[in-house]
Amino acid sequence: MTETVLKGKAIKLGDNVSTDDIISGRFAHLRSNPPELAKHVLEDALPGFISRVSKGDFLVAGRNFGLGSSREHAPVVIKISGIRAILAKSVARIFFRNAINQGMPVLLCDTDKISDGDELEIDLSRAVVFNLTSGVQINCSKMPPLMSAILEEGGLVPYIQRYKDFVIFSSFKGED
Secondary structure, eight states: OOOSEEEEEEEEOOSOOBHHHHSOGGGGGGTTOHHHHHTTTTTTTSTTHHHHOOTTOEEEOOSSBTBSSOOTHHHHHHHHHTOOEEEESOBOHHHHHHHHHTTOOEEEOOGGGOOTTOEEEEETTTTEEEETTTTEEEEOOOOOHHHHHHHHHTSHHHHHHHHTTTOOOOOOOOOO
């Protein structure tokens, strides 16, 4: 089960951070070893990132975070690195779903009021960020109920494992 109130430090990024910026294609040979792959997260976009992230920190981005190819391992390595949640003005739809499926909260809000290194408290159930450094409160868009339920279970696989008896699968039958 996921905690509903998270505390950590902001690590700030800009706009248009792609999945290739998150984990460069030159490390594709490491995809079968996520902990090793995570050592290279944001290596080109934010040099020194891996040495400054602490468990429980937050990535804070601008617009269009996670654009590009559907690299399911992008949110995986962000999570392995110690990042607890992502805050952004906007996020590519496929990245958003991949992150939720991996149990990584993604909140959409005005990140201009957050500076690199700010101490934050995030109330996931209320979709509110408290910037403890500046005293500012930032409202985020609420997560759809299904996404919240998936996060509550820690990701899509644990969600399906828990609710497999309630999930109804159907197939489309075309006209004869």
